[in-house]
Structures are given as C-alpha cells and as structure tokens.
Amino acid sequence: MKIIYLIVIITLGFACSVNEIDSKPEYDSQSELWLVDTTKMTGTKVTEAFPMVTEPDYVIANKAPFVNFNEEKAIVFKIKNEIYIYPIWMMGVEVVNDMLDDVGFAVTYCPKTKTSYVINRKLNDNTYTFKASGLLYQDNLVYYDTESNSYWSQMLFKSIHGPQIKQNPVFIHSFEMNYNSAIHIFPDAKVFINYPSNKENFKSFTINKSNTEGELVIGIFDLKTKPDVLPVLNIDRLPEKGVYSYNDLLVVIKKEYQFLNVFNRVAGRTFEFHDDFPNILKDNEGNIWDVFGTAISGPAKGEKMERPVSFIAQWWAWMGIYNSFDHLNDK
Numbered sequence: 001m002k003i004i005y006l007i008v009i010i011t012l013g014f015a016c017s018v019n020e021i022d023s024k025p026e027y028d029s030q031s032e033l034w035l036v037d038t039t040k041m042t043g044t045k046v047t048e049a050f051p052m053v054t055e056p057d058y059v060i061a062n063k064a065p066f067v068n069f070n071e072e073k074a075i076v077f078k079i080k081n082e083i084y085i086y087p088i089w090m091m092g093v094e095v096v097n098d099m100l101d102d103v104g105f106a107v108t109y110c111p112k113t114k115t116s117y118v119i120n121r122k123l124n125d126n127t128y129t130f131k132a133s134g135l136l137y138q139d140n141l142v143y144y145d146t147e148s149n150s151y152w153s154q155m156l157f158k159s160i161h162g163p164q165i166k167q168n169p170v171f172i173h174s175f176e177m178n179y180n181s182a183i184h185i186f187p188d189a190k191v192f193i194n195y196p197s198n199k200e201n202f203k204s205f206t207i208n209k210s211n212t213e214g215e216l217v218i219g220i221f222d223l224k225t226k227p228d229v230l231p232v233l234n235i236d237r238l239p240e241k242g243v244y245s246y247n248d249l250l251v252v253i254k255k256e257y258q259f260l261n262v263f264n265r266v267a268g269r270t271f272e273f274h275d276d277f278p279n280i281l282k283d284n285e286g287n288i289w290d291v292f293g294t295a296i297s298g299p300a301k302g303e304k305m306e307r308p309v310s311f312i313a314q315w316w317a318w319m320g321i322y323n324s325f326d327h328l329n330d331k
Contacts, residue, residue: 035160036137036153040320043135043142050132052146053096058190061085061183073258074182075116076189077174078292079103083189085182088116090192094132095143097121105172106130107192110141110154113317114216117154120170138320140313155313155321157221173307175291177259185257185278217315219322220262222308223249229324235260235312237329242273243281246328249308252280252291263293264306 064085075086079100084107086096091109098105104121108130121127128145130152135142141154150162152169159167183191216235223231225247233251238244238260244251250263250271257277265271266283274282274289279296281289287298293305318325 033161033165035158035165036156041135041137041142042139043133049134050093050095052129052131053093053194054098054129056096056098056192057194058084059193060187061189061191062187064183064191064193066180066183070178070180071258072179073176074179075107075109075118075174076177076182076186076291077107077118077172079105079172083186084192085179085186085189086116086192087179088176090194091116094141095130096192097129107174108141108143108154110313112136113140113155113313115140115154115311115313115317116174116176117311118172118174120172123164123167123170138317140317140321153321155311155317157309171309173293175259175261176312177257181257181259215315216312217318218251218260218262218310218312219318220249220308220310220328222264222310223247225326225328226324229326230318230322231326231328232318234315234327234329241275243271245271249328250281250305254280259291260312261291261293262308262310264308266303266305 073088075088077084080103082100086107088109091107092111094109094111096107104127105118106121107116107118109116121129126147128147130143130145133142133144133151135151137153137156137160142151142160143154144151145164148163150159150164152158152164153160157168159165183189218233218235220231220233225231233244238251238253241254241256244253245265248265250265252261252263252273253259254275254277261280269283269285271281271283274280278291279288280291283289285299287295287300289305290296293307295301295303
C-alpha cells in the first residue's frame with residue numbers, strides 16, 4: 001500500500017488506481033427478478049461517472065492537514081491493528097476497495113442520504129470488488145460487485161438483484177466523527193486521500209444542504225424489539241455526551257467530536273461514560289473500553305464488545321425504504 005504526502009496528491013490531482021471493467025451490466029428492470037420496486041429506482045445503467053478504486057493512497061494522520069470547514073466528518077474504523085480515516089468529502093467516488101493482509105474491505109458512502117458503512121469483501125469464500133452503480137433506490141446508493149454483477153442496496157443492507165439476491169454483506173464496524181478531531185486523536189492512522197484534492201469542490205460537495213428536511217437517525221438492525229420493525233434513534237434527541245442504554249444496547253455519544261457509536265452490552269456488567277477520548281466507557285469491574293469496543297485496561301484487557309449492524313441516514317431516507325419503526329428515544 002502506498003503511503004504518500006498530501007502535497008503530492010494536490011500536485012498530481014487524481015492519484016488513485018482506476019480499473020475499468022470492459023463490459024458494464026445493463027440495468028433492465030424487466031429481465032430478471034429485483035427485490036425492490038424498480039419504479040422507485042433512478043438511473044438506467046452503470047455509468048462511467050464512478051471509477052473503480054482498488055488501490056487507494058493514504059497519508060499518515062499526523063501529516064494530514066486540518067481543514068477550515070470545521071464541521072466536516074470522517075468515517076473511522078479499525079482493521080486488525082490499523083486505524084483508517086476516510087474523510088467524507090473524499091468519498092465522491094462513493095465506494096472504495098482495499099486490502100490489508102488477508103482482509104479485503106470496501107468503504108461506502110451515499111452523499112444524498114448521508115449514509116456510510118464498511119463491509120468485508122469476502123463472502124462465501126469469494127472476494128468481491130464493489131463499485132457505485134449509477135443507480136439509486138429511493139435516492140440511496142446502489143452498488144454492485146464486478147464478479148457476479150449483483151446489485152446491493154446500501155440502506156436495505158442486502159443484494160437486490162443478481163446471483164447474490166437477498167444476501168447480506170458482511171459488516172465491518174465503523175463510526176463517524178469530526179475529521180479534525182480524528183486526525184488529532186489517531187495520529188498514526190491512515191487517512192484516505194486519493195480523490196481529487198480541490199478543497200473548494202470538496203467544500204461545496206460536503207456542505208451541500210440539500211435534503212436537510214430530515215434529521216440524522218441511526219438504525220440498529222440487530223436489536224429485535226418488535227417483529228418487522230426497525231429500531232431507530234434520533235441523534236438530535238440524544239445528550240451532548242454520555243451513554244444511552246436500552247435493553248442490551250449501549251449508545252455512546254460525544255457531540256463535541258460529532259461521535260456516536262453502538263455496542264452490545266456485555267452480560268453481567270454495568271457501564272458508565274468515561275470521558276477520556278478515545279477511551280469512552282468504564283464498567284463495574286474497573287475495565288476501561290475504547291471507541292472500538294476493546295478493553296484497554298482492567299481484568300478484561302484485550303476483550304472486545306460485540307457491535308450490532310447499525311448506521312446513520314437522514315430520516316426522510318429511512319421512511320422511504322422501511323415501513324415500520326420502533327423509536328427508542330420515545331421510551
């Protein structure tokens with residue numbers, strides 16, 4: 001993996017590896033089974049607008065610049081012992097593929113619905129390469145894999161067309177937080193930089209206030225509260241910092257850093273907020289837990305908390321894709 005300084009990217013412009021496949025799967029709503037109502041999809045075929053990124057470039061966080069549009073966020077996640085920071089304004093490509101040792105992963109972002117998550121590229125013993133398709137379902141990203149030509153709805157979190165239909169991707173836990181805070185708190189992280197580095201273009205892209213009629217809401221897929229409903233939390237109604245608990249769910253918030261993360265509670269333990277970022281939780285046994293859900297000190301040192309499939313989208317987007325909700329804030 002290439003580690004280079006941002007000034008090189010500014011000089012060269014587009015430094016990512018772009019691999020175009022020879023043939024593009026045509027979008028034909030009548031030819032085969034689709035899992036969704038295709039009248040609610042926009043677009044006609046996979047376009048050349050989105051390059052296939054398979055060899056992203058990074059700069060080490062302590063060499064990455066602070067930005068002057070201070071509200072900008074980044075996607076943060078950890079693969080093995082490597083921390084990655086993907087600035088939201090770099091995600092105009094919408095899907096990025098990478099590999100660390102034997103772990104392939106893809107980062108996805110939809111600028112319309114403000115939704116991000118990371119998935120494992122390995123599924124059923126095969127490794128897939130993903131790309132934005134040029135299609136949207138209910139204004140949300142539809143990506144596809146180039147190996148089976150299956151289409152995947154980001155917010156439905158499943159394949160909606162092709163050989164993988166109804167298959168769920170494999171979730172790699174990530175969270176969003178303020179970019180400037182992230183590069184300060186994780187100085188050794190890899191910062192994704194291989195999309196064109198014109199700050200003014202990025203600024204107009206990321207601070208575009210279209211579709212602001214919906215609040216940001218997090219949906220939690222692994223929490224089963226009622227049949228056929230999606231548990232959701234309105235982020236605006238959560239406290240400025242602290243822990244929100246519901247049954248076996250722990251939601252940790254620090255809005256100063258635009259940070260929110262979700263964990264499954266460890267049986268037999270009670271938790272309180274530990275305001276020493278990136279360490280965020282303390283339990284009744286004296287263990288301290290970090291933002292990735294790892295006990296960094298105490299008798300459980302090295303233990304990891306399980307984390308549910310959960311991600312953020314604007315409220316209007318959730319309502320367009322799902323029918324029933326359990327509003328945990330109202331309890």
